[in-house]
Amino acid sequence: MHPKSAQRLLLIVTVGIVAIICRLSPATAAAASPHHSQQSRQNNVGTSCIPHERDALLTLKQGITKDPYGLLDSWRGGNKDCCHWRGVRCSNRTGHVLKLELRNVHAARDDDYDHVKSTALDRLFHLDLSMNYLNGSSGRIPEFLSSMVSLRYLNLSGIPYSGRVPPHLGNLSKLQNLDLSGVFYERSMYSTDISWLAGLPVLEHLSMSMVNLSTIVAWPDVVNLIPSLKVLDLSYCSLTSASQSLPHINLTNLERLDLSGNSFHHPMASCWFWNLTGLQYLFLEGNNLYGKVPDALGDMTSLQIIDMKFNRNIDAMSTSLKKLCNLTVLDLSWCFLNGSMMELIEQMPQCPSNMLLELHLSRNNITGILPSQMAHLTSLSTLDLSGNLFSGHVPSAIGKLANLTVLDLRFNKLDGVITVKHFAMLAKLKELYLSANSLKIRVSSGWIPPFSLDTADLTYCKIGRLFPVWLQFQVNILWVDISSTGLIDKLPDWFSTTFSKATYMDMSHNQINGRLPENMEFMSLKYFYLSSNELTGQIPSLPRNLSMLDLSLNSLSGNLPSKFGTPQLISINLFSNHITGNISGSICELQNLFWLDLGNNRFDGELPQCFPVKDLSFLMLSNNSFSGDFPSFLQSCKQLHFLDLSINKFYGKLPQWIGGLVGLWFLRLSQNMFSGNIPTTVTNLTHLHHLNLANNRLSGAIPWDLSNLTAMTGKYVKDPYIDSYPYGGYVYIVRTLDFTDRQGI
Numbered sequence: 001m002h003p004k005s006a007q008r009l010l011l012i013v014t015v016g017i018v019a020i021i022c023r024l025s026p027a028t029a030a031a032a033s034p035h036h037s038q039q040s041r042q043n044n045v046g047t048s049c050i051p052h053e054r055d056a057l058l059t060l061k062q063g064i065t066k067d068p069y070g071l072l073d074s075w076r077g078g079n080k081d082c083c084h085w086r087g088v089r090c091s092n093r094t095g096h097v098l099k100l101e102l103r104n105v106h107a108a109r110d111d112d113y114d115h116v117k118s119t120a121l122d123r124l125f126h127l128d129l130s131m132n133y134l135n136g137s138s139g140r141i142p143e144f145l146s147s148m149v150s151l152r153y154l155n156l157s158g159i160p161y162s163g164r165v166p167p168h169l170g171n172l173s174k175l176q177n178l179d180l181s182g183v184f185y186e187r188s189m190y191s192t193d194i195s196w197l198a199g200l201p202v203l204e205h206l207s208m209s210m211v212n213l214s215t216i217v218a219w220p221d222v223v224n225l226i227p228s229l230k231v232l233d234l235s236y237c238s239l240t241s242a243s244q245s246l247p248h249i250n251l252t253n254l255e256r257l258d259l260s261g262n263s264f265h266h267p268m269a270s271c272w273f274w275n276l277t278g279l280q281y282l283f284l285e286g287n288n289l290y291g292k293v294p295d296a297l298g299d300m301t302s303l304q305i306i307d308m309k310f311n312r313n314i315d316a317m318s319t320s321l322k323k324l325c326n327l328t329v330l331d332l333s334w335c336f337l338n339g340s341m342m343e344l345i346e347q348m349p350q351c352p353s354n355m356l357l358e359l360h361l362s363r364n365n366i367t368g369i370l371p372s373q374m375a376h377l378t379s380l381s382t383l384d385l386s387g388n389l390f391s392g393h394v395p396s397a398i399g400k401l402a403n404l405t406v407l408d409l410r411f412n413k414l415d416g417v418i419t420v421k422h423f424a425m426l427a428k429l430k431e432l433y434l435s436a437n438s439l440k441i442r443v444s445s446g447w448i449p450p451f452s453l454d455t456a457d458l459t460y461c462k463i464g465r466l467f468p469v470w471l472q473f474q475v476n477i478l479w480v481d482i483s484s485t486g487l488i489d490k491l492p493d494w495f496s497t498t499f500s501k502a503t504y505m506d507m508s509h510n511q512i513n514g515r516l517p518e519n520m521e522f523m524s525l526k527y528f529y530l531s532s533n534e535l536t537g538q539i540p541s542l543p544r545n546l547s548m549l550d551l552s553l554n555s556l557s558g559n560l561p562s563k564f565g566t567p568q569l570i571s572i573n574l575f576s577n578h579i580t581g582n583i584s585g586s587i588c589e590l591q592n593l594f595w596l597d598l599g600n601n602r603f604d605g606e607l608p609q610c611f612p613v614k615d616l617s618f619l620m621l622s623n624n625s626f627s628g629d630f631p632s633f634l635q636s637c638k639q640l641h642f643l644d645l646s647i648n649k650f651y652g653k654l655p656q657w658i659g660g661l662v663g664l665w666f667l668r669l670s671q672n673m674f675s676g677n678i679p680t681t682v683t684n685l686t687h688l689h690h691l692n693l694a695n696n697r698l699s700g701a702i703p704w705d706l707s708n709l710t711a712m713t714g715k716y717v718k719d720p721y722i723d724s725y726p727y728g729g730y731v732y733i734v735r736t737l738d739f740t741d742r743q744g745i
């Protein structure tokens with residue numbers, strides 16, 4: 001298997017976890033609901049419900065086949081006053097059911113949903129069924145909803161509906177809020193005609209996110225017929241154009257327009273909405289819009305958020321935003337912007353009181369120096385300039401941005417020295433990214449930073465030979481990357497206490513020497529990378545939640561710990577050290593082990609039979625003195641992709657069942673003492689890219705069908721791969737090394 005595929009595999013694991021979290025979310029609703037029912041009780045003193053409305057509610061309940069949190073326990077025929085049922089709100093005057101708040105009830109499948117018959121709940125003005133699995137047996141939005149003519153609020157968002165949006169909803173002429181947003185993984189709801197929207201003359205909030213509207217070209221003309229609209233969300237609707245010209249724009253009340261994730265492929269200037277001067281929020285992310293940002297944007301003075309990230313070849317350099325005094329967020333990341341920062345800064349809001357909190361310009365082609373005028377953006381809390389072509393020094397005026405919490409200058413061509421002046425007033429700084437420039441950080445050893453970071457990414461900065469003392473004050477830090485920073489020092493004795501909360505730490509490619517600290521068990525580290533240093537001594541007890549460990553290319557010695565105490569470890573890389581002894585049964589604690597590289601050490605003895613094989617996919621034991629038969633535990637290791645036992649003292653016959661390891665991509669058994677025939681079953685290994693059996697005592701014939709190994713004919717792809725996946729607020733980093741370089745394949 002290709003190293004990249006290994007990464008994908010891990011990503012899938014994380015996605016799985018996220019899915020589980022989503023499913024648990026109804027618990028929050030369960031927690032919130034008692035409060036709600038309390039409220040209903042208070043609001044409904046002295047009323048009792050209308051019998052046929054109670055029957056309708058009971059029918060609705062029958063349709064809900066799963067209610068794990070018992071939210072509908074109070075919905076019982078014996079309990080006559082349905083106005084006291086949880087989630088139900090009646091008029092205190094007439095007793096009519098007015099409101100059903102069932103948001104997030106974990107109600108799976110509702111096959112009988114269609115039984116809630118027309119006239120039964122015709123006084124209902126508020127119906128919120130969002131985030132349920134109420135897609136019923138038809139999978140569609142039920143048409144009978146259009147008979148609930150009193151509805152002012154209808155929220156069906158997050159229900160995995162498919163099929164056509166019923167135009168009958170156009171009968172709900174009192175609707176003020178209509179939310180039909182689909183779910184991302186489903187996206188099979190569609191509409192080919194939204195002219196029914198014109199029947200909703202008082203609609204203020206319309207969300208149809210993720211409903212496929214790809215065939216509707218004249219959608220702006222339709223929404224323009226609803227002057228009451230304040231919020232319009234048509235994100236991810238597969239819309240193909242926004243370039244209609246409307247003779248007259250009625251949408252003077254529109255405050256929020258979200259058209260993200262469509263594919264317009266036309267000049268930004270030809271969009272229809274540039275004179276909606278009341279707009280406060282404009283989201284145009286990922287639309288393939290291009291060309292000049294029209295000057296009209298500069299007159300939309302109510303704008304608070306402009307999000308145009310992920311468009312292509314946008315020219316924003318000559319569009320003045322000087323008058324946008326309420327602007328708080330400007331996101332122009334990934335827009336292929338050209339030009340200099342000086343030009344851009346000159347266009348920024350220039351108002352008595354500056355409001356700009358976030359400026360995102362990452363991944364563009366902005367050139368030149370960082371002008372000290374940036375310090376005029378005094379309210380900035382996030383400044384993201386990563387991935388541009390900035391050069392020269394970082395102006396120390398940046399240290400005046402007293403509200404800055406995120407400073408990201410990664411991946412530029414900046415050089416020069418960062419001093420305490422650059423941080424002078426940055427007391428609120430939480431995330432500092434300076435990596436991948438040619439910066440030096442020079443501060444005195446007595447410097448006490450004004451900030452307490454949770455993220456420090458200083459890779460490739462020169463931070464001096466000695467371990468930075470100022471880091472000692474960063475006791476809340478969660479994420480530290482000081483790899484390739486030129487350190488020549490021991491790990492400080494405050495290492496495990498200062499960094500006790502950190503989950504991610506990369507200090508690889510330095511000259512850190514001495515031993516690893518003894519007291520790491522209680523650290524929170526999950527990712528711990530110290531590859532390519534000069535560490536010596538034995539591996540001590542490890543942080544208990546560790547999941548990835550890379551101590552390769554050091555001078556560690558002694559035996560492996562007799563007990564790992566790290567049940568979640570999935571990747572161990574100890575390649576190229578001086579570690580001795582055998583792999584004791586302690587390895588068997590690591591039930592989730594996916595990647596084990598012990599190559600280039602001084603291990604000996606036989607492998608324990610209890611080896612964890614549930615997830616094992618990469619097993620690299622090359623260049624040690626391991627002995628014994630071909631490891632029989634591998635027989636049940638169906639997802640093994642990479643097996644390297646070369647340069648050891650393994651002996652005996654190669655088993656026939658080797659042909660059952662059908663996932664193998666790499667098999668190297670060279671320089672051992674294996675004997676007997678080559679099992680003909682190896683020709684079953686159709687994914688094999690590399691097979692090396694040289695320097696053994698094998699005899700007999702080379703299997704005739706070896707030519708069946710078609711994967712071998714493909715070119716070996718050399719791919720030194722390091723990548724990261726930002727996900728759910730964490731960055732999952734999976735590393736693979738380049739096998740070709742370091743082991744001379």
Ligand SMILES: *[C@@H]1O[C@H](CO)[C@@H](O)[C@H](O)[C@H]1NC(C)=O
Pocket residue numbers: 045092093
């Ligand atoms: C009925 O509700 C209205 C408003 O919700 C409130 O003003 C009124 O006092 C209530 N009447 C009774 C009898 O609770």
Ligand SMILES: *[C@@H]1O[C@H](CO)[C@@H](O)[C@H](O)[C@H]1NC(C)=O
Pocket residue numbers: 133135136137138139140160161162186
């Ligand atoms: C209802 O939604 C679920 C979850 O997306 C889906 O598996 C099921 O097929 C849907 N039912 C119908 C009838 O479309």
Ligand SMILES: *[C@@H]1O[C@H](CO)[C@@H](O)[C@H](O)[C@H]1NC(C)=O
Pocket residue numbers: 103104130131155156157158177178179205207
């Ligand atoms: C509909 O419900 C969803 C989820 O419960 C919520 O996020 C959304 O704001 C609601 N829509 C409206 C228009 O209130």
Ligand SMILES: *[C@@H]1O[C@H](CO)[C@@H](O)[C@H](O)[C@H]1NC(C)=O
Pocket residue numbers: 146147167168169170171196
């Ligand atoms: C609602 O609208 C549909 C189509 O727009 C129409 O056929 C129907 O007669 C209307 N009335 C009711 C009560 O559904």
Ligand SMILES: *[C@@H]1O[C@H](CO)[C@@H](O)[C@H](O)[C@H]1NC(C)=O
Pocket residue numbers: 187190212213214238
């Ligand atoms: C939307 O519908 C069109 C036409 O039916 C289809 O080609 C397209 O793939 C759909 N888009 C999505 C995201 O499903």
Ligand SMILES: *[C@@H]1O[C@H](CO)[C@@H](O)[C@H](O)[C@H]1NC(C)=O
Pocket residue numbers: 224225226227246247248249250
């Ligand atoms: C909205 O504008 C259009 C022209 O684009 C006009 O024909 C229509 O009458 C207006 N509608 C309302 C409700 O104001």
Ligand SMILES: *[C@@H]1O[C@H](CO)[C@@H](O)[C@H](O)[C@H]1NC(C)=O
Pocket residue numbers: 247248249250275
């Ligand atoms: C919008 O702008 C266009 C030209 O940019 C103009 O012709 C039109 O009258 C404007 N509409 C409104 C409602 O201001």
Ligand SMILES: *[C@@H]1O[C@H](CO)[C@@H](O)[C@H](O)[C@H]1NC(C)=O
Pocket residue numbers: 301302303325326
């Ligand atoms: C800017 O925001 C303030 C405070 O929310 C508001 O009073 C003012 O009307 C806004 N300015 C514009 C041009 O919308």
Ligand SMILES: *[C@@H]1O[C@H](CO)[C@@H](O)[C@H](O)[C@H]1NC(C)=O
Pocket residue numbers: 336338365
């Ligand atoms: C961005 O700059 C790089 C390097 O100078 C250049 O190769 C690339 O074409 C530029 N891209 C754009 C969209 O200007």
Ligand SMILES: *[C@@H]1O[C@H](CO)[C@@H](O)[C@H](O)[C@H]1NC(C)=O
Pocket residue numbers: 354378379380402403
């Ligand atoms: C910094 O943030 C605080 C609190 O949010 C605010 O009161 C203050 O005005 C901000 N300073 C500047 C210069 O915007």
Ligand SMILES: *[C@@H]1O[C@H](CO)[C@@H](O)[C@H](O)[C@H]1NC(C)=O
Pocket residue numbers: 656657658659660661662681684
């Ligand atoms: C060959 O591979 C198939 C699956 O592709 C497997 O079912 C079979 O057992 C393998 N044969 C041997 C001899 O391992």
Ligand SMILES: *[C@@H]1O[C@H](CO)[C@@H](O)[C@H](O)[C@H]1NC(C)=O
Pocket residue numbers: 680683684705708
């Ligand atoms: C190899 O391929 C040949 C021809 O396709 C086939 O007859 C033979 O059974 C294959 N051998 C194995 C071990 O799969």
